[in-house]
Amino acid sequence: MTNSNISRRSFLKKAGKTSGFVVLAGGAVQLTSFNAWAAKKSAIDKHVAKTILLVGKDMFPSERFTDELYMIAVDSLDAKASKDESLKASLTEGVAAFDKAAGGKYINASSKKRMNVIKSSEGKGLFNPVKGEMVNVFFNDKRVWKVAGYEGAAYDKGGYYLRGFQDADWPQPPEDASPKGWWE
């Protein structure tokens, strides 16, 4: 394990990433957290997991989302697959279909090629469970909210009336348009 590990580490350090893996230009995927994947009690194998992660990231890429965060969707699907044989089979088949469509491994394909693979499978195959997990689980996760700037429940914190509901850096409208609050 060696050279590639070293180069990965130095890349990670250079890129300032703290997460388990990064997607390199050209689509190469290297992951550290996945080194332990086989030892983990997982339903889906490492290749399936890696591919799902990259599909989720390709669907919703953002500079603010680390690869560690995208693992939320992978772990969630894996947990479901461990209780659902048909889901497990469909994920494995779905990844195989994505690899085939990519003319090799999806995770090694160019970003343009990968986007074409996703587009051509809209609404079917691997597309549905991954998009569903991203929308229903990833974007419903407080760790993701935090980096995207969504603050979630407000009632237990007393609402926003004293916590920045008017702090955006735009001019304060006149009082006839936006009266003072009852507390003022």
Place this chain on the structure above:
Amino acid sequence: MAKKFDLNDDTVAVVIGSGAGGGTLSNELAQKGINVVCLEAGKRYTTDDFVNDEWTAFLQTAWLDKRTTSGSWRVATDFPGLPSWIVKSVGGSTLHWAGASLRFQEHEFRVKSEYGDVKGASLLDWPITLKEMEPYYDKAEDKIGVTRTHGIPGLPGNNNFKVFYDGAKKMGYQDCHTGRMGINSMPRDGRNACLQLGFCFQGCKSGAKWSAGYSEIPKAEKTGNFELRTEAHVIQITHNKSGKIDGVVYVDKDGNQQKQKARIVAVAGNSIETPRLLLMSNTSMYPDGLSNSAGQVGKNYMRHLTASVYALMDKPVNMHRGTTMAGIITDESRNDPSRGFVGGYEMETLSLGLPFMSAFLEPGTKGYGPRIGKWLGQFDHMAGMWIVGEDMPQESNRVTLNTNEKDQNGMPVPNVHFDDHENDLAMRKHAFGKGTDVYKAAGALDIFETPPYPSTHNLGTCRMSAKPKDGVCDKNGKSHDIANLFISDGSQFTTGAAENPTLTIVSLAIRQAEYIAKEMAKGTI
């Protein structure tokens, strides 16, 4: 003083539904000393039960009974089993309404006269005028506690409003403010002032927003003339040999069928369930369903124009802080056919949290990709508005029974068919353009034009008409065919106007209660 009425008590008024129409009507009748049994399909939630979490609240309160869709509207593709986003709970959709409480404009009660013939549209003048409605609008505003009426101050505008206002003024719009809202800007009527929670759509935990569930129903219960039965899903309205309504059959929370006798029945199940129930109640005497001699039940379904414009701004906005619908621009609500369409639209700020935004910014299978990822990652830089415009009634837009599919009670599910009218398309295009201009003027880096969500404003499927051949009920919501059957929700709307419908539904319910009480006293019903 929760009252209990006997199933065989045939002196009671049965109200089906406890939302803006049914909840208000129930309370108004009970206040007048009339005995009311209100049958609500959903459960009862209090402010303590509401949850500041989008998906949890959705699963808790949304009407998720099986439905089907057809037609060329995009909702049928993106949400084939969810044509509408309404609430199944005590208080109905006033649990999740945003609170906008606008009177219709004078001309919007007589659009057939004002707009003339519009090809493909089944336009009709209302059998009622703004002048006749004004006293009831006044009572409804007082009941709800609408800001900027009755000396109630407006709400303070939040971050989303600041961006919206800045753009509006730079665009030259004249009428932009924090709206007339059914949300307390100060404590009133036993309810708190707004704490700027956000989560207006999830049930207002501070109770600042008017909701029939905790504003009307408890008042009705105090009269001793009122019984609320929850998880009581009405599946049939029954009649006697002379054709008069004599009761309803409902499925109770244990799945058993019950029959409640009634002196009158008022239907307020929202504009999909109301026509569905009339259609499901067909008999040999009424083979096409109740009140359907003109063949109008279920037709002319309207859902407001709707569209959303979201902006990615160059600085943080944090639009989720504070009221969901924080302000309005009314300049485009006039009828000005020189814009290429009849009718008008309101622009109202709107925000969704990140969970819903990921599902609704670009609904359906197309909702992914680099641009969407970038937007969602910068949620704190987003601002947003909703467009509410008058859509054209069309006979072919309708609610029918889908007899191939059955619901949990074994009853045929409603199918909602909708095609946009070309006037709707022209208006939406115009509104997208103006919404874009507002945000560009305020410094937007990018704009997203979001298509309609599942309908929150469902209207017109049992419309009121001067002539029986043109509609289902008269100007009091009374069935043209059956003297003791009433329509009491947004199904009555002859046309939709540009304004959010709740205030008009509540006003009509207050007016209808007066009529029913008077007629009962006279012994005509």
